[in-house]
Amino acid sequence: EDQVTQSPEALRLQEGESSSLNCSYTVSGLRGLFWYRQDPGKGPEFLFTLYSAGEEKEKERLKATLTKKESFLHITAPKPEDSATYLCAALGGLTGGGNKLTFGTGTQLKVEL
Amino acid sequence: IAGITQAPTSQILAAGRRMTLRCTQDMRHNAMYWYRQDLGLGLRLIHYSNTAGTTGKGEVPDGYSVSRANTDDFPLTLASAVPSQTSVYFCASSHRPGLAGGNEQFFGPGTRLTVL
Numbered sequence: 001e002d003q004v005t006q007s008p009e010a011l012r013l014q015e016g017e018s019s020s021l022n023c024s025y026t027v028s029g030l031r032g033l034f035w036y037r038q039d040p041g042k043g044p045e046f047l048f049t050l051y052s053a054g055e056e057k058e059k060e061r062l063k064a065t066l067t068k069k070e071s072f073l074h075i076t077a078p079k080p081e082d083s084a085t086y087l088c089a090a091l092g093g094l095t096g097g098g099n100k101l102t103f104g105t106g107t108q109l110k111v112e113l
Numbered sequence: 114i115a116g117i118t119q120a121p122t123s124q125i126l127a128a129g130r131r132m133t134l135r136c137t138q139d140m141r142h143n144a145m146y147w148y149r150q151d152l153g154l155g156l157r158l159i160h161y162s163n164t165a166g167t168t169g170k171g172e173v174p175d176g177y178s179v180s181r182a183n184t185d186d187f188p189l190t191l192a193s194a195v196p197s198q199t200s201v202y203f204c205a206s207s208h209r210p211g212l213a214g215g216n217e218q219f220f221g222p223g224t225r226l227t228v229l
Contacts, residue, residue: 036220043205044221046219
């Protein structure tokens with residue numbers, strides 16, 4: 001069974017204090033690793049897709065990386081507006097067709113002034 | 114504005130009542146999905162549809178049904194609601210399942226459902 005585990009569950013940073021969020025996955029035949037941002041009361045917002053070990057994607061203060069067992073979301077010099085829950089999801093091999101994502105439970109990030 | 118709309122935004126429902134959550138996308142995506150999100154459990158797939166006219170069961174399908182009569186709409190029905198179906202429900206869509214680059218799922222704003 002595919003599994004995705006995120007850590008830490010919650011993270012509090014000072015503005016400008018860089019850190020990383022972890023996503024460990026156990027998925028047979030990984031076809032993609034996805035990162036989403038979710039604000040309170042809203043739907044998840046797509047950030048990145050990573051397909052193979054060694055791949056990196058960047059967007060503003062965020063950089064996502066992928067190894068064969070885990071993915072990291074690095075946040076450089078965060079600002080209060082980066083506060084949100086960050087979700088990781090893995091897409092395993094085709095079973096009966098379709099894109100069945102397995103989600104982690106998320107890391108709740110709070111960035112303070 | 115392109116995207117996914119869901120209705121209603123929130124609903125309080127008596128146990129045993131029938132309820133349909135609506136989802137419409139205007140991105141011409143082939144695949145659509147219904148998830149529920151519960152504290153501590155994350156997002157769990159209820160049902161999915163790879164293309165109009167087809168549907169499939171996800172991780173937690175019991176008590177729910179879906180239909181996909183056309184590309185744009187994917188309603189979720191609770192035939193007889195129970196309190197354990199209290200949750201936030203999200204609809205999502207993706208371009209073409211199985212093809213590289215078409216796997217990203219885009220989510221609607223959600224429906225908050227309370228069953229009493």
